[in-house]
Amino acid sequence: MCVRIRTAARVIRPWDSDTNEITIPASLTPEDSALAIRAVLSELGIRQPHEGAICWCGARLTPPSIRGPS
Numbered sequence: 072m073c074v075r076i077r078t079a080a081r082v083i084r085p086w087d088s089d090t091n092e093i094t095i096p097a098s099l100t101p102e103d104s105a106l107a108i109r110a111v112l113s114e115l116g117i118r119q120p121h122e123g124a125i126c127w128c129g130a131r132l133t134p135p136s137i138r139g140p141s
């Protein structure tokens with residue numbers, strides 16, 4: 072199952088292994104969101120590329136805030 076990204080006003084657990092979700096503060100800029108996501112993924116042992124963030128399956132992960140309106 073792919074890692075999912077969600078934003079929240081307050082982050083209590085950045086990584087939830089039960090739901091496979093990374094939670095980042097909604098107040099972060101897109102750049103900081105990417106950094107935060109990469110940091111969590113790296114801690115999970117998933118090697119990150121120079122730019123952006125990837126799931127353990129290799130799929131690109133995009134913070135909800137920079138995905139644009141859906």
Ligand SMILES: [Zn+2]
Pocket residue numbers: 072073074126127128129130
């Ligand atoms: Zn995946």
